[in-house]
Amino acid sequence: MRALIEEINRHNYLYYTMDSPELSDPDYDKLYDRLVQLEKETGTVFPDSPTQRVGGELLKGFEPHKHRARLWSLDKAQNEEGLMAWYQRIQKLIQQYNQANPDHPLPPLSFVVELKFDGLTLNLTYDRGTLVQAATRGNGTVGEGILAQVRTIRSVPLTIPYKDGVIEVQGEGLMFLSVLEEYNKTAEEPLKNARNAAAGALRNLNPAVTASRKLDAFFYNVGFSDAKAFATHEQMLEFLRENRFKVNPHTRLVHSIEEVKEELAVITEKRHELDYLLDGAVIKINDLRTREVLGYTEKFPRWAIAFKFEAEEATTILRTVSWEVGRTGKLTPVATVDPVELAGVTVQRCTLNNIGDIERKDLKNALGSLVYIRRSNDVIPEILGRATDAEDGEEILYPETCPACGSELVQRGAHIFCPNRLKCPPQLVGRITHFASRDAMDIETFSVATAEQLYQELGVRDPADLFSLTFDQLVGLERFGEKKAGNLLAAIEKSKDCDLGSFLFALGIPNTGKTTAKELADHYRSLDKVMSASAEELMQIPDIGEIVAESIVGFFADPLMRSSIERMLAAGVRPHVEEQAAAINENNPFYGKTVVITGTMESFGRDEATKKLEALGAKVTGSVSKKTDMVIAGANAGSKLAKARDLGIQVVDDEQQFLQMLGESGQ
Template sequence: MDRETAQKQVKELHNLLNQYNFEYYVLNQPSVPDAEYDRLMQELINIEETYPDLITPESPTQRVGGEALSSFEKVQHRTPMLSLSNAFGEQDLRDFDRRVRQGIGDDFSYVCELKIDGLAVSLQYEDGLFVLGSTRGDGTTGENITANLRTIRSIPLRLKEQLTFEVRGEAYMPRQSFERLNEDRAKKGEMLFANPRNAAAGSLRQLDPRIAASRHLDIFLYGVGNYGSINVSTHSEALEQLQKLGLKVNKEWRKCQTIDEVIKYVEAWTEKRPSLNYDIDGIVIKVDSLEHQEKLGYTAKSPRWAIAYKFPAEEVVTKLIDIELSVGRTGVITPTAILDPVQVAGTTVQRASLHNEDLIREKDIMLGDWVIVKKAGDIIPEVVNVLTERRTGEETIFHMPVQCPACESELIRLEGEVALRCINPKCPAQRREGLIHFVSRNAMNIDGLGEKVISQLFEHELVRDPADIYFLKKEQLLQLERMGEKSVNNLLTAIENSKANSLEKLLFGLGIRHVGERAARILAEHYETMDNLMTASREDLVNIPEIGEKMSDAIVTYFDNDEVEELISELKSAGVNMAYKGPKVSEVADTESVFTNKTIVLTGKLEKLTRNDAKEKIEILGGHVAGSVSKKTDLVIAGTDAGSKLKKAQELNIEIWDEDKLLEELNQ
């Protein structure tokens, strides 16, 4: 076979194998026997061996290949992968519906989808080719697991159309794959996976793609992270479009006109849940219209237009042996139940949260009681109830202390709070917990400074606050248990590297009350430097979208403290970065531009700019890029193959530019 013939044959084999792959793994309706698929695959392998230059990234033979990685690269999500707020009962769903109606009126519909219990991932396609896959990570930054995701047969390496966009989904392990995996591990004497979710997450974080391939994972795509060339006006249209492109969408989604229909859907799947060949832990409910989604907007942590209903958790009975107390970094005293070990939802549970003293009294919990335990949201163990009928008279009442178990300071209960709190700013337990938080992955991310090392440093009085970390010496660290020269050198390098972190990492690490990761990023982006934020007034803070009154009060109170001012000064002298380094998404140019305060929609394919480049440039110049066309849209940028958005803009007499006009204005 000459090269020209081989090239034509390769193209035909790609089309055939991709079609058969789609039928088998996505539609579950194979049209040819496995032997025919295998024969065609071998034919393609033979041609590629003869003509290696004909091997392309989207070839069906390239599902698994290449060397194992030494580590995963970080990936910055262009659009944050936010978590959803949770609903645990019918009233929570009705409250969500009430809030939605207050925001957009009564003329809307919902889309309900099964909440797959797996690992959230992002897939990026450019001109129809799968180019990047990543984990959710902290919602802002994930890990590049492209090689492992390519091993999932239901992920097309090339779409049916040459579109550029980002799609999001849940990678999971089917139950039969999970059972086979644990059977194999048992035969080898290896530790078994607790549940399919853990197995899927562990498989996709293998540095060798061949291991991921052997685990037989699958995926359902549930939404678009960045619409790019996808032209739709509703979430339901997006799901239909994804399916047409060859992506696997869970077929059980339903459109509901009322919250009563949503509740019926939830009730039905609560019963039918065991019949599936994959695990689900709830139902996701989303407002269908993208325009309505945009109007409802987001809180600092989650979208206001979606909620996750969580199924009632599995409940088991065990004995409560003791209650331990811990002091958190904000001084809150938290009681924890120590239990006889018991299996709950696939894992062994020995500890369960009791939250606070009021809960212990309300549930009449005594030491020695038999209790019902469940995992809240299938994750966090908690004591649900006490089996008082099993009491023998040997049980004893638990009394909360009046003094802090760490520093013996008097405990107080602040007005409006149920928790007992230690307010001693020098409490060693609070400082230790604060240090552990400061160095954690989502904060300053100092690799090698785990809880055990921090505890040693604290016990040896080598650190008392975060600034001390940056003045540690090699000879001091070498004195610690299990800290050899190599470990110490690596740790000092990690400490030095952390100085360059962007401001939002430092803000989150400081542990300011009510300020989570997303809020820290919003503040860093808005104020740009620590000095600007430290001098911000409560009035200024409240006016920032997503920063509420409680958070504003907490920020002002935090920085109005001499010890905090001294800490920031010490961090500065150590060389820790105090400025925001991320993309200036919300930055407005010093002088007004044609885009300032305008709502702009991008549609169609741009030839000279990527969609994200155009969006970032417009927003730097003061514009807001929206996902759908409405009466509030000021301008539409139409590339080639523009569809329904362009048509709607024409109907509404909205100003329309082509890409050349956009470039002309951007270059002014």
Template sequence: MDGKIPPEVIERAKKLREELNYHSYRYYVLNDPIITDREYDNMLKELSALEKKYPELITPDSPTQRVGEKPAEGFKEVRHSARLYSLDNTYSEEEVLEFHNRVKRLLGTDDIKYICELKIDGLSITLRYESGTLVLAATRGDGAVGEDVTANVRTIKSIPLKLRRPLDIEIRGEVFLPKSEFKNLNDERSEEGLPLFANPRNAAAGTLRQLDPQEVAKRNLDAFFYQIVDPRRYKLETQWDVLAFIREIGLKTEPHAKLVEKTEMVIDYWEYWQKEKHVLDYAVDGTVIKVNSIHQQEELGYTAKSPRWAIAFKFPAEQARTKLTQVSFQVGRTGVITPVAELDPVELSGTVVRRATLHNFDYILEKDIRIGDLVILEKAGEIIPQIVKPLSEVRTGNEKLIEPPERCPVCQGPVGKGKEGEVALRCLNPACPAKLERRIMLFVSRDAMDIRGLGGKLVKRLISTGLVGNFSDLYKLTPFELAQLGTGIGDKIIANLLREIDNSKDKPLSKLLVGLGIPGVGKKLALDLAKHFETLESLEKAKIEDLLEVQGVGNELAENIYNFFHNEEVLKELDELKKFVNTKEPLKKREGILEGKKIVVTGTLKNYTRKEIHDLIIALGGEVSSNVSARTDLVIVGENPGSKLEKAKKKGIKIMSEEEFLSTIKGENSDDLS
């Protein structure tokens, strides 16, 4: 970079950082966004572009700095400024009353109020801010010494890199994996033949100790906070004040805390959430009862292990007992064979359970689970029914060992371990119908090639009749062949389906990449890969180091993508598929043609959704704005444009139709964008 940074650029970057941090607070902490995701993304891209051009602009609190570029070699030890204590646990109302009586006795008063909070089943974390900027995040460790996980915590979007006030402060809380994310993560790991996480807490702990922050970022951790070190320093007199202050400066607190005056209300709170915890998207394993007054907390003090002013009132484990009557086997998209326990129906956590995952055959051996066993069930993360243990002491001798299948239960093909050290058993037949069915369903899904009308039943019929054995076969289907499928497949359905298949041929490369089912590549990463490599051929030839240049791709993911495109069966299938579908970016882009341009889109476009045209503008270096102003350089007009068109005319701003704009950026039109 030559010369000094222009003052207006410095000011713009500062304003963007402030706005982005504010809108992150509204979205992730208050759950009350006031701008669209698109507007947020546009601001973030503008800031990224400025920082790329002027690296001196980058600050530690910049939203662009959430994910580090390089994996850590290990975690450094951190000595905590004040000890992180654990809580004493109780499981009965009687012990809660004993706790209350002990507190009364030690304080010498009946004037005690409590805060009831839900106990998040996650991983304890402490954050240190200096002048409002995050400088350290550490795990609990042994309470005195933890591990520095700052780079990983920076990827958690609900944790601000800069507080809403310039404070020197240390705040403590719990990092957790939402139950919905836990299910998605285990589904992905099951498809890849990796060991499943037992519960969201294990998943959160395993994620936070990943050495590569880019891998951490993909798992969407979240966090709640509940404690400030030395709260008196901030003129806080109660735990209720502490929670309000934490929210005020920009961090999340668990929203269901309650201030109570009687122990009966403590019991009521516990009973209510024991029944209702399943409605939450995060795992809770009890409630925490805290003396509300900070002065009384200080007077009560600590034992060697725990505070005398707080106690955890744990929920009983929700388990059920039933009989395992049979074991069935499911074959996933990648061929992983998952054993599933068939059970006598039993109610558990509000639902009737008839089946439970057995994870893999190592799990069955480790637990010594047999057909005919009486077993104890519980829900991992309150979601996935699983067998905790068999009741081996009541066996009759009629129980049978669970044997891994010698052949694929669907295609009768060979089975085995995909690679050395892998836990999962796989079907090794590349043409297995079960694998093919799941792969085809992904390929035709809305996020992929979006071939509407191809549902599960029709896909099964196409596969079972031999009409479809791979992706490219979809594009070879004829009206005559479809008519032979029989009942329910009339002329209109055939015509609509063939039209949808034909329309899918021109889908952008990113849609194709989603449909291919590349391990670890979802919708967002597929778009990033398509933008970076531009053609399928370039992606096929990419080396590991090339893949690592893409935002969000870490070492493990880069290897997965590289291995996918070096699989002989995959390459053979792609060679045939290329004869039918688009494998390039849909436009020949004049790179940088929109650099620095502020563009407004109004009206309904023929060729693009609003998001797609915005993505294109940003890819060409432009900035998308939602309002016409004196700073607007161009307004793109579709059908029914509304008042923005009139406003642009009055201000003398350049106006283009959709067709004019596309012709210009393709280089087919001599018109310029100045």
């Protein structure tokens, strides 16, 4: 078992930290499954076993943890002038020291420029090579113990080669943007941004939640050591690498302030191509003796400074909060603010997520008050909180009845729901619009405006009603001529011959996104089998847990949903799974490969390309990771292409080459 643990941990290090796996996934799984078997047979589980990373029992609360060495905040430079002011201060202090100590002058200045991650600070304690504690930064002196949560992060080593004493290592826990994108495809409550997703996971009392978000971490400092000393920051980073910590590859050593400026320009240019959030860069003096001489102010070390990017945060006045009803009945608060320029965009609307978000950010009495807003990777910016301590604003009133239908609302956790799913207009219109959308039934020419018009004027209340519409009904509608009516009916008729996965997604099953719907279709290959599956059976499918399984079973047990499906089938809807090819030519370049498609192509759309690749035995995924074998890049490819090149993944960025590989160059 010890040999297996050492071997698996080594492969985890190569995979998650070094991006250079030596084993295929099946071979890795064999090692892992053997360890699980031995643990069951012997009843023994070692503390550093990789099987302990999945999250254990629910914790009762966070215990305070006193750091052995203080975790300092950094002074900030908002622009080049601020950076130069810091540089001139340290130069003056160094000159004063050298004049007073001519026999022991400080070495010429060199700097380390690091990325400033937008995540949650981690402080890890290792005692004789074993991870014994992990904590948040807290107030810099005392944080919260989150060892159970941090153990689920696979790039965090549970044991390290250094055994000579106690060390504290600092880093940043974060959620990669591609992981967030993948998570949100099947999440009951999509996460709004990667920073909050990481912070919420690490401060969740259920470590299984942390594990489900597949967090990562980068490390950049040894804050305390009772036996190990370093002469430079470079030496410290090399020590971290040697002990299997993940050090970000964009760290640079430079020898002048001009080179610092050049590196900052590079980071600013490339930051949106990275797969994680940044809010700036950190400049540190490399020589640790110079750091000791410069020392600290009451708040900050004098030897380091954080360079902040051009503001993606701003302050403005919160004016109103309205409540919008979605297709699931959930009410989302949407704020209007005084117009403000933010990252090149004029912002007037912001999200507030839910009532829990309003309470947590102390915004309950903030109407008319100054607030911080942030635009990161969201289309709609987010309100972060008050910009002043004054609580002199008006109260945000929580609705008691649905603003759309007047039904009495119900609260489930931090969310408010309208239970009137049969007569609440936004729910019905949203359900119909989702049903007709491209990734669902793909009814061409259909839009939200169409759904609203059909609801209001023809009494369409359920997706099944679409299949009983007639030409005479449509042609009599405003803005519906004969051509538009005929096109819509033809598109509805065409949609009847549909892919089972798309049909399941179109139904709007709670907690079931496009990926899960396809997995259901591929596994059961029959609508009847999906509808009759038990929760226990469903949970045997990879990536389907208890909550999703129960949601699926509950959906198909609902008489209203079954009636709707029966009406669709009676109208001629034929959900099916394409017959699998009797034999796939295993010599084609895509067989057994994990492929990502990004950008746009002239020859066909992404869905058609996906079908062609899957027909050749490829697995097509939505995000680039270390498991990706190939990226097909069309025009205007963005961050996925950049990440693929950073990871050294094979890229096909010529459409004619792609067609030749598909065997379609003559088409």
